[in-house]
Amino acid sequence: MPAQISLEALKVLDAIDRHGSFAAAAEALYRVPSAITYTVQRLEEEQNIKVFEKQGRRMVLTPVGRMLLQHGRQILQATESLAEMAQRMAHGWEAQLTIAINGIFPIELIFPLIRRFQQVQPDIHLALRYETLAGTWDCLHENRADLVIGAPGLPPEGRSYDTLPLPLMPDDAFCYVAAPGHPICELEQPVKRDALRRFTSVVIPDSSTRLPALTYGLLESQPRLFVPDVDAKLKAHLGGLGIGYLPRFRAAPHLESGELVEIQVELVRSDHSHYVAWHSSNQGRALHWFIDALREQNPYAELLTESFA
Incomplete structure (x- = not known):
């Protein structure tokens, strides 16, 4: 089995290619030229390959050497990122923050906050996901998300959560809709x-x-008819495939244009309270950056306030 290729050998290959010669690589790495030559020779002997070949007065990479350099640079970059990640975590910054958003809310509303965060910590991974109804609390409960936005109703028992309430939705926050040609439009309202x-x-x-x-x-x-998200649900209603509730701020443009019709029905929705929520024990700095930002300017609170004023 071939010996493992050392990070030192990959750094030497990278330096030679970047600086154009063994001597220039030695200067860049603060080594004597013989040390660079020895590292390359040892790599070739251990792997039983030829990394460089002479062309005129220059030493150039062989195809095998070029492959080693290409993949080696990926390894060097990964190790550098790993070291930076370890430093961030040692100082309280998470390697990744996952934010789950209630699917009735537009995901793009959080983009301005993400843009601000990227200016503070550009190397932290952020993951956004949509969840529906109790799934917002469930993904927090099961640690699939660090922060949830728009979780409906009170938090489940068994865990300790901190919450930030969003404005209450009024009774008419949702409207029951159908396409104008749907048979339900012919019935007397409210539809039983x-x-x-x-x-x-x-x-x-x-x-x-x-x-x-x-x-x-x-x-x-x-x-x-089961659909994956609010956008698909809206399109299904527009296509006359079925009836049901939509958030009024999603349906409003289509009600105004006549593409959808609001139907009065003998049903009542009661999910008026929504929260931003997180585990009380989570002290991650990325999490609390977003919590502070949402306290300062919450685009989802603004959405609810503006839509139902």
Whole structure:
């Protein structure tokens, strides 16, 4: 089995290629030229390969040497990133922060905060994900996210959470909609529950895996069309594929244009409270940077305030 290639050998190859000669590489690495030559010869002997070959007066990389350099630079960059990551974690910065957002809220609202954060810590990985209904609490409960935005209702028992409340949604925060040509539009309003059961409801399933799932506006034995997110749900309604609730701020432009019709129904939604939430024990600096930023200027609080003023 060939001996492992040392990081020192990869650094030498990188320096020779960057600076054009063994002598220049030695100067850049603060070594004597013989040390550079010895490192290359040892690499070739241990791997039984030829890394450099002579062309006229110059030593150039062989195809094998070029491959080693290409992949070696990736390894050098990864080790450098690993060292930086270790330093950040030693000073309280997480290697990655995962933020889960309630799927009814536009994900792009958090982009300005992310842009500000990248100016502070450009090397920390950020992961955004959508969750639905109880799935927002579930992903925090099961440690799939560090911070959740728009978790509905009160937090589940069994864990200690800190929360930042968003403005309460009013009773008409959601509207029951259908495409204007849908058969439900011909019925007398408010449409009774038994009549609603005849029509397919467009549904985003609760993303919870452990906590009890939530449902709103669904009736027993009602046919359902499951879709992945609010954008797909909106398009399904516009396409006349089914009926159901949409956040009013999502539906409003299409109600105004006549592409959707609001239907009065004998159903009531009650999910008016939403929270920003995180584990009380999590003291990560990236997490608390975002918490402080959301306290200072929360785009989702502004959305709710502006949409339902």
